[in-house]
Amino acid sequence: MSKKVGVVGVGYTGFSSVTPDVSWKEIMFQAANRAYHDAGIDPRKDVDSFITCAEDYWEGFSIFDEFVPDQLGSVLRPTCTVTADGLYGLINGYMQILTGLMDIVVVEAHSKISDLLTYNDVLSFAIDPVFNRPLIDLGAHPYYIAGMEMKRYMSETGTTEEQCAEVVRKNKLNAMSNPSAGYEAKINIEDVLSSEELFAPLKRLDISPLADGCVVFVLASEEAAKKLAHDPIWIKGVGWASETSWLENKEWGRAVYAELASRQAYKMANITYPKKVIDFAEVDDKFSYKELQHLEALGLCRRGEAGKSVEEGAFDVDGVLPVNTSGGLLGVGNTLEASGLQKGLEVVLQLRKDAGGRKLPDVECGLAQSWRGVPTTSGAVAIFEV
Amino acid sequence: MTFLEKTTDVRKLRHWDGDMEAQYLYTTGIAGDIFFKGIMNGKIMGSKCEKCNRICVPPRIYCEVCFERLNEYVEVSKKGKIHTYTIAKIDIEDKRLKEPLIWAMIKLDGVDGGMVHKVSEIAPKEVKIGLKVEAKFKNKKERKGSILDIEYFKPVK
Ligand SMILES: [Zn+2]
16 A cells, blocks of 8 residues: 655646636636646546546536536546545545556646625525524624634634735735735735725625636656656645534634544644644635734744734744745635645745745755635645655 | 645646525424414514423524523513613625624523624714613514514604
8 A cells, every 4th residue: 555645747827806717617628737737747648537626606506517528628537526625625635646556646726706706695505594594684794703703713813904914915015026916015014904894803805805817736656756856745644623503603813623633634734743743734715814823823933922922923924833825815816625625736836946036045854734614614634745 | 644736736736616505494392383374473482481480582493591491472562771782783694784793692681591682873983782771663564473573663752
């Protein structure tokens, strides 16, 4: 049985607010082609299994799975869909290879969310229909849940709105060095603090805007990787977890799913002191406060200290723990199911010394973390190493 | 290779309009039936887990902590404290609300859980975590077996 699984190819499109010139199938085709080119493989011969990550409602299809194979090169081959964030797909591909049944697995996740004209309504369908959704009749936008989480997180940890705004400033600035990012900007925290209050304390610029885009990973067993051109980036540990779906019972101030997912991943990777081993991280920042909450959940800083640390520059590109060098979802855009894979992509590019103007010196181990967004309490973690 | 040619003239970009018809009837189930019958009678019901020594609100037939089947339903307090809240300025259509709405997670006294609901009869500035609130039910005639039979939660006087 293969003990190691490596990333041997990545392909991606740019991330942007709209993509009216290409269909969702063409976005996938583009990223897939780049990934196969990068890995030096022919999908029609060399790949044993294909995984896509998609939700029917985001796509506007019933049984979206059926529409996947053609543009991935997986017709007449083992193909399946993971209805979750891209990191869950990566983890499934990793496990398929560990079984010894597969040598090369392709994982794909995309967003063509600009095709969806009623995002708020579809998102509101993710809320319990009987016990919570009726509030929508009173005018409740589903992001009110994020406003409530932010309030509780700030109250439990003493984190301030200014510190959350600092996350936005940092990530959008990082995105300036990422040619693929869709929402780069040079702003100061006053711009964030004075942006329209939507679900107080959550403001417009605290929210990652939606984006289209696609990311494809090629994974390989150690043996198969040897025959390919790239030095693989190894997957050292993975984890995933879900809390209860009851809004009434979930933790509002803590990201328990990220605490559990990371502990599982650290254990697998034999990491006792994550702060010492993890050189940089890409964590979910669908909302500004989530980055701070997630960093604390991952054990990369003490609870209640992420806010202070971001103010002191600890998570800047040249800080002690660079966080979201890609620009994060605040700078790249929220690509929904593709956002976890976009985070994994940045970690791989950094470890390959392939991150252009935002390249981090001397990094050997990076962490990617995803959250499935409001109203979920689910997320995944993957740790990569050179 | 991927694309040999792409459209460069935005006036030529096409799309196709579509919509998804989706209507559901969500069964409320055994625990939901007890909860909503309670609501129609001006009561909030929970289900008790002996093993964990907790009362779940809203009620459910299983305890997600220990996975025991729950059989005992009890009426719980209509009063509680604001666990967290937000002041919403826009609605689901991204339209500016005339008056901000206060949404809150209310932990009901003596139970594990509570309700996510609207808070009223208070200025947004006055709302605080820990504020004591109570359910204000609609008149019995207007109740339909919905969480909206509670009009809102209001500060305990
Ligand atoms: Zn129990």
